[in-house]
Amino acid sequence: MDVERTPGRRGRVALGPAEDTGPVAAFARRLWELKRAAGDPSYDRMRDEFGALASKSALSAAARGRHLPSWETTWEFVRVLAVGVLGRDESSARLEWRGLWERAREPEPAPRRRPAYWLAAAVALVLAVALVLVFGGAFTGEPAASGDVSEFVGDVTVPDGSPIPAGSRFVKTWELRNAGSVGWIGRYLVRSGSFGSPDECRTPARVPVPYTAPGEQVRISVDVQAPPSTGHCQVYWKMADAEGHLLLPDDRAVFFSVRIVP
Structure with missing residues (x-):
């Protein structure tokens, strides 16, 4: 990361990743x-x-430039700053940053490896398979349900930005699609964060x-009680x-x- 020294201040002030070190940076x-x-x-x-x-x-790693962040992390970074703070149009910001993210993730040539590395990888794979066979699949680095995919279809009621009278009640409805290969059984949507009015919507x-x-x-x-x-x-x-464990x-x-x- 580039740095500069500022007269009258101790230490260094970060300038951010240097652009000439690659698309991720x-x-x-x-x-x-x-x-x-x-x-x-x-x-x-x-x-x-x-x-x-x-x-x-x-969030911190996303702006460090060592690895490309996921699109989900990128959008949270952009959404709260470009849209929430700077007032950018959400659709335009999403389109612009998705294009930048897609270009940044274009694959780079893989480094050549010595045969010894391939041998070590093969040994690790054999050991992993053996552990799966012994422990019945309990040992794995993959998600328990790798085919679990959710897709947002749209807002059915109360579109974003709708005016709601203070102190009133309303019902918000979304439509989602199970876009994976795993059936959704015994699941919930859990409240996972909010911001806004001092007395926020109660749900x-x-x-x-x-x-x-x-x-x-x-x-x-979901039934919602608007703040007063x-x-x-x-x-x-x-x-x-x-049990409250996040599935996606x-x-x-x-x-x-x-x-x-x-």
């Missing part, structure tokens, strides 16, 4: 510049005040997801099992965002 530099344009908030503030759903370490902690076979679409509703004061509130939800941790959360009016 150039992409990270753009994220870093966006953060500076938004007032350079801390990563804690991006999560706690602005509502970013990615972890602090993931249940979780709402049930009806059984949904692969390829089917399902509507999920004007402002706005935005509440995020992620899919979990009955890397997927972007569904949410509702409303304006609270007199």
